[in-house]
Amino acid sequence: MSSDVRFTDFKSDKQPTWCPGCGDFGTMNGMMKALANTGNDPDNTFVVAGIGCSGKIGTYMHSYALHGVHGRALPVGCGVKIANPDLEVMVAGGDGDGYSIGAGHFVHAVRRNVDMTYVVMDNRIYGLTKGQASPTSREDFETSTSPDGPKQPPVNPLALAHAAGATFIAQSFSSDAQRHAEIVQEAIEHDGFGFVNVFSPCVTFNDVDTYDYFRDSLVDLAETDHDPSDEQQAKEVIMDGETEHMGVIYQDDDSVPFNELHGVTENMAEIPDGAPDGAMDLVREFY
Amino acid sequence: MAEDLNWAIGGEAGDGIDSTGKIFAQAQSRAGRHVFTSKDFASRIRGGYTAYKIRSSTDRVQSVVNRLDVLVALTQRTIDENLDELHDGSVVVYDGERSWEAEIPGDITGVDVPLKSLAEDAGGAIMRNVVALGAVCAIVDFPVEKLDEALEKRFGGKGEKIVENNKTAARKGADYVEEEYDGFDYSLETTDSDYVLLNGDEAIGMGAIAAGCRFYAGYPITPATDVMEYLTGRIDQFGGHVVQAEDELSAINMALGAARAGARSMTATSGPGIDLMTETFGLVATSETPLVICDVMRAGPSTGMPTKQEQGDLNSLLYGGHGEIPRFVIAPTTISECFHKTIEAFNLAEQYQTPVYLVADLSMAVTEQTFAPEEFDMDAVEIDRGKVVDDDSIDHYLDEQDRFQPHYDAADGVSPRAFPGTDGGAHMSTGLEHDELGRRTEDTDERIDQVEKRQRKVETAKQEEDWSYRDYGDPDADTLVISWGSNEGAIVEAMDALQSEGTDVRFLSVPYIFPRPDLSEEIEAAERTVVVECNAQGQFADLIEHDVLERVQRVTKFDGVRFDADELADAIRDVVDGSAAADEVTA
Ligand SMILES: Cc1ncc(C[n+]2csc(CCOP(=O)(O)OP(=O)(O)O)c2C)c(N)n1
Ligand code: SF4
Ligand SMILES: [Mg+2]
Numbered sequence: 097m098s099s100d101v102r103f104t105d106f107k108s109d110k111q112p113t114w115c116p117g118c119g120d121f122g123t124m125n126g127m128m129k130a131l132a133n134t135g136n137d138p139d140n141t142f143v144v145a146g147i148g149c150s151g152k153i154g155t156y157m158h159s160y161a162l163h164g165v166h167g168r169a170l171p172v173g174c175g176v177k178i179a180n181p182d183l184e185v186m187v188a189g190g191d192g193d194g195y196s197i198g199a200g201h202f203v204h205a206v207r208r209n210v211d212m213t214y215v216v217m218d219n220r221i222y223g224l225t226k227g228q229a230s231p232t233s234r235e236d237f238e239t240s241t242s243p244d245g246p247k248q249p250p251v252n253p254l255a256l257a258h259a260a261g262a263t264f265i266a267q268s269f270s271s272d273a274q275r276h277a278e279i280v281q282e283a284i285e286h287d288g289f290g291f292v293n294v295f296s297p298c299v300t301f302n303d304v305d306t307y308d309y310f311r312d313s314l315v316d317l318a319e320t321d322h323d324p325s326d327e328q329q330a331k332e333v334i335m336d337g338e339t340e341h342m343g344v345i346y347q348d349d350d351s352v353p354f355n356e357l358h359g360v361t362e363n364m365a366e367i368p369d370g371a372p373d374g375a376m377d378l379v380r381e382f383y
Numbered sequence: 384m385a386e387d388l389n390w391a392i393g394g395e396a397g398d399g400i401d402s403t404g405k406i407f408a409q410a411q412s413r414a415g416r417h418v419f420t421s422k423d424f425a426s427r428i429r430g431g432y433t434a435y436k437i438r439s440s441t442d443r444v445q446s447v448v449n450r451l452d453v454l455v456a457l458t459q460r461t462i463d464e465n466l467d468e469l470h471d472g473s474v475v476v477y478d479g480e481r482s483w484e485a486e487i488p489g490d491i492t493g494v495d496v497p498l499k500s501l502a503e504d505a506g507g508a509i510m511r512n513v514v515a516l517g518a519v520c521a522i523v524d525f526p527v528e529k530l531d532e533a534l535e536k537r538f539g540g541k542g543e544k545i546v547e548n549n550k551t552a553a554r555k556g557a558d559y560v561e562e563e564y565d566g567f568d569y570s571l572e573t574t575d576s577d578y579v580l581l582n583g584d585e586a587i588g589m590g591a592i593a594a595g596c597r598f599y600a601g602y603p604i605t606p607a608t609d610v611m612e613y614l615t616g617r618i619d620q621f622g623g624h625v626v627q628a629e630d631e632l633s634a635i636n637m638a639l640g641a642a643r644a645g646a647r648s649m650t651a652t653s654g655p656g657i658d659l660m661t662e663t664f665g666l667v668a669t670s671e672t673p674l675v676i677c678d679v680m681r682a683g684p685s686t687g688m689p690t691k692q693e694q695g696d697l698n699s700l701l702y703g704g705h706g707e708i709p710r711f712v713i714a715p716t717t718i719s720e721c722f723h724k725t726i727e728a729f730n731l732a733e734q735y736q737t738p739v740y741l742v743a744d745l746s747m748a749v750t751e752q753t754f755a756p757e758e759f760d761m762d763a764v765e766i767d768r769g770k771v772v773d774d775d776s777i778d779h780y781l782d783e784q785d786r787f788q789p790h791y792d793a794a795d796g797v798s799p800r801a802f803p804g805t806d807g808g809a810h811m812s813t814g815l816e817h818d819e820l821g822r823r824t825e826d827t828d829e830r831i832d833q834v835e836k837r838q839r840k841v842e843t844a845k846q847e848e849d850w851s852y853r854d855y856g857d858p859d860a861d862t863l864v865i866s867w868g869s870n871e872g873a874i875v876e877a878m879d880a881l882q883s884e885g886t887d888v889r890f891l892s893v894p895y896i897f898p899r900p901d902l903s904e905e906i907e908a909a910e911r912t913v914v915v916e917c918n919a920q921g922q923f924a925d926l927i928e929h930d931v932l933e934r935v936q937r938v939t940k941f942d943g944v945r946f947d948a949d950e951l952a953d954a955i956r957d958v959v960d961g962s963a964a965a966d967e968v969t970a
Contacts, residue, residue, distance in 0.1 A: 175640025
């Protein structure tokens with residue numbers, strides 16, 4: 097790892113094709129800054145991207161990366177990190193990717209507490225497929241496939257994470273560049289699964305959850321006396337249906353990440369040229 | 384072949400049938416006898432009944448037959464279920480003190496042993512099955528001391544006292560029979576040979592560790608769970624780990640992630656899990672990730688018959704997934720081959736950066752069989768990781784702008800591979816069509832190049848690797864039998880029987896489904912060809928017909944039970960006689 101890494105080193109030579117003004121630009125910039133600030137470089141970083149407008153991030157960043165199938169980015173990230181704990185693993189995807197088709201994986205990745213960072217670019221819409229309701233869309237949000245709104249309550253991803261035993265829960269806003277990068281950095285530094293739900297507005301298909309809306313309504317927990325290590329306080333923030341918050345909501349300082357808990361510390365890529373020493377004992381077991 | 388003994392214990396689920404059977408199998412293996420066990424069999428009545436069967440001989444045994452010499456019956460139903468297989472001279476051990484009145488047909492010898500009372504004398508009723516094993520030792524003239532090692536292995540973890548009590552229980556059973564009965568016709572010969580006893584799932588797990596597999600993710604499913612249970616704890620001793628995933632979608636994606644990180648990685652499942660994994664299978668191939676995916680087949684479709692045998696997934700494995708997906712499909716034909724083919728699968732996967740389906744089936748997975756330990760020679764294991772670059776060699780594989788090309792369009796189709804952490808190797812992999820750098824493209828030329836490149840890897844493998852078969856019997860025989868997967872043992876034994884009647888056949892046992900050997904010449908040389916497989920449609924027969932543009936006869940079976948040597952001998956005899964319908968024999 098070199099100390100002179102700049103965040104632009106994490107930029108690929110592909111120009112993003114996101115709509116001008118899309119929140120994903122800011123989300124990605126913050127992630128790159130946080131990676132550089134934590135001493136990582138592209139050669140020791142592994143980014144796993146979901147499918148969606150958000151999932152294109154894997155193409156626009158420069159690092160080792162996998163752009164997989166819709167909804168399965170988290171298991172890929174778990175596999176990478178468990179196999180080589182020396183890598184910095186970051187998983188990024190959309191609200192549909194993470195809370196709809198991948199919801200099952202979300203719950204279990206949280207429980208597994210692998211030391212990696214999960215950034216959800218939450219625009220409360222399906223962007224790539226041109227504007228259908230997502231699991232975080234409002235109950236009355238009108239879309240092409242829900243002309244009168246989905247008529248079901250949006251998922252509360254923070255509560256979902258908490259119920260699954262998350263050790264780090266945060267929320268940020270792509271347009272607040274400084275705070276967003278800080279929050280992602282804290283998630284990276286967390287020993288365990290660092291979950292950040294990022295409000296990352298879709299300027300093309302969502303005219304409700306806009307930059308103005310978030311700017312006006314968001315309360316930054318850093319400006320309150322919120323204590324993230326206090327689970328009770330965290331619960332109140334998570335279940336507060338009135339106010340949208342950003343900042344680190346909950347962090348369990350006693351978190352022991354998966355690899356440490358299971359004693360999985362070696363880089364599994366390194367194996368001998370033949371059967372490993374002691375393999376003959378496996379045969380003897382069958383006598 | 385030397386005389387064989389066919390033994391079984393049967394009762395209700397929860398009677399400890401499996402572990403008792405395993406003890407006797409192990410004892411015979413330790414005494415230098417070859418053993419072949421089975422837990423899958425036809426049941427005439429619904430639910431509840433379970434049994435463990437052992438066929439043993441001083442010669443190699445590799446099939447079940449439809450004859451039972453000694454049966455330990457813990458229930459009347461055990462006797463009823465096996466009436467077809469019991470014969471004049473069979474012995475049935477039962478406990479006359481139990482509430483049921485054993486009804487045993489006249490020509491079969493009933494041996495009434497107070498299993499429960501004798502077990503209580505030895506220290507507890509729970510040991511009644513071990514008393515029965517002792518009784519069996521006396522009946523078949525097998526030294527009861529030979530049970531000791533197996534009892535130590537089974538109960539050693541529970542303390543010296545328990546082991547001693549079990550040894551006493553066995554002796555009480557043996558003594559009782561010796562005092563009360565005499566004149567049995569059986570005598571189990573022992574030898575000085577040392578055998579190991581294992582099933583197909585264990586052989587796959589052991590092969591994986593030998594091959595350097597370090598990461599396994601799976602979701603429990605019969606009959607593949609044993610692979611996962613085998614690896615759990617053991618793989619950790621070699622620096623690896625097993626993760627129980629939340630479903631098969633996750634399992635294959637975790638395994639894919641570990642493989643991207645550079646680990647030799649695998650997952651195993653059965654048909655229902657293969658369906659889910661198919662979603663990610665194309666990604667594995669397109670991102671050119673080496674991965675071993677094991678399918679231990681069971682009877683489908685849907686939930687089908689989860690504890691029954693079938694070789695019905697062949698088409699799914701060959702063709703499953705949208706788009707055109709390069710792959711290798713290999714299917715070991717014996718339990719020891721499960722070990723060797725697993726190692727081969729890992730090498731193929733990495734040499735060609737292509738997913739490999741490793742195909743086993745329920746019969747092989749749950750069958751324990753003896754082998755000489757030399758068949759699992761760890762010193763002979765060779766690891767070929769393919770074109771992996773490191774911090775120094777990577778320089779040769781960068782483009783003019785110093786970018787690593789994970790999908791470099793090489794002449795043999797195989798690109799260099801850089802594990803994450805390699806300096807200067809950072810790159811993207813994606814399920815989207817991509818250029819040599821791994822970046823998304825819809826450019827027609829790049830698309831054509833990459834599709835052809837992935838295809839070319841398979842062509843290279845076809846040239847470079849050995850896709851042969853095992854050849855049995857008389858190469859000049861008129862009748863050619865072809866089969867795949869676990870039927871090999873039963874066919875070889877059927878051939879022995881046919882040969883003693885003067886009927887010679889040639890048998891090709893094919894472990895490679897794709898790519899597979901070209902059998903045109905062999906089929907041309909024979910007068911008639913018959914393909915044997917455990918499914919209804921004859922999926923492998925279809926492939927062979929497609930390859931050689933000629934009709935073949937089919938022996939199929941899809942009742943959920945594996946072939947036994949006797950019924951296969953009958954079926955092949957019908958083919959040779961020409962008495963079978965033109966292209967179909969159902970065993
Ligand atoms: C299995 C599968 N089903 C459906 C799709 C089509 N699809 C692509 S992205 C997407 C939803 C994207 O929404 P989100 O995850 O919120 O990402 P966004 O585009 O909003 O960033 C869907 C349904 C797909 N690629 N794969
Ligand atoms: S459609 Fe929405 S989410 Fe997609 S790039 Fe445009 S603004 Fe961003
Ligand atoms: Mg979205």
